[in-house]
Amino acid sequence: MIKGQKVEVFVLKERCKGCGICVAVCQTEVLELSKEKNSLGYRHPVVINADRCLNCGLCEMFCPDFAIWATIEKESVLG
């Protein structure tokens, strides 16, 4: 990630099972487990500090349910 680029974090909350690995793995504390539950009754992660994300890809790598990933926003790449 280059300085000035924006990173967007996507969470598919209906796939999540609330294991909390993504929250534990994130070094810059972007994520937090939510208070509300999804349709299966699990607490899914929500993004609280979107500015801090470094696009390291650890949450995507360790998620066993294919529910979270991060990409660089296209507008910031062009600009």
Added chain:
Amino acid sequence: MAVKQKSSSLENIFHPTDYFLESDIFPTVWCPGCGIGTAVYSFFEACKEKDIDRDDLYIISGVGCTGKIAEFLSLPSCSVTDGHIIEKAVHINEHNPEKKIVLFLNNADFLISGGKEFKKARRKNLNILIIYINNLIYTLSRDQAFPMTPYMRTSIQGEFEIPFNIPYMACSIGASFVARWTPIRAGWMKQSFVESFSVIGLSVVEVLSPCLIYDANKGRILDPVEKMAFYNDNSEIQFWVPIKNLDIRRQKKIIIGKFLDKNRINDD
């Protein structure tokens, strides 16, 4: 086999590995925090790095939790009863010699019912990749010990029989690539999958997957993060160590790493 096509305009909305997955039937059936999903993810990341399309692959899985992998894939795949998996791989290899065959096996498929078949894979000289997902227990038959269980709730003081040593067994049969990783080292695991694609012959990658029902001392289902931390603390990476000392005991640390690679120069 009919394969679903995804429209390219929705490419950025889906997960990066959704090209290989049947994303309509999610969520998956595994426990929260199970290591099977991480192993599947890092395998398909390796496929993307080597530019392998989904029609070049054939994936066979066995029974149990690991056998459910074939249900979630959008590429040619099937799940076979344990004890007949390598035979199925032989038949598919005869008819489609250009396809890369990948087997996701669990304890019963690899050691118990399929134990005799593992030798057949070398004798037939198959060019396959075996991903052995080892969770150290028979999960679905409720905490039953099996030949690699070091210690568990039903035998807290430890099993008195000597556990199996899978890398030693694979090397003695004549495999070309042997490695062992845990899902907490997912990046290393992905690199091993990438390297195993360029090796000709039988390659075996053992994945020590955390099973939440296997609880060591405490008699309760562990927290997933706690379980990952257990594997992080009790394992250490060592490359090219003597393969005789690689069995999993209670007192020792689990040694993970890459142990054999026929592509490496000066390696016998």
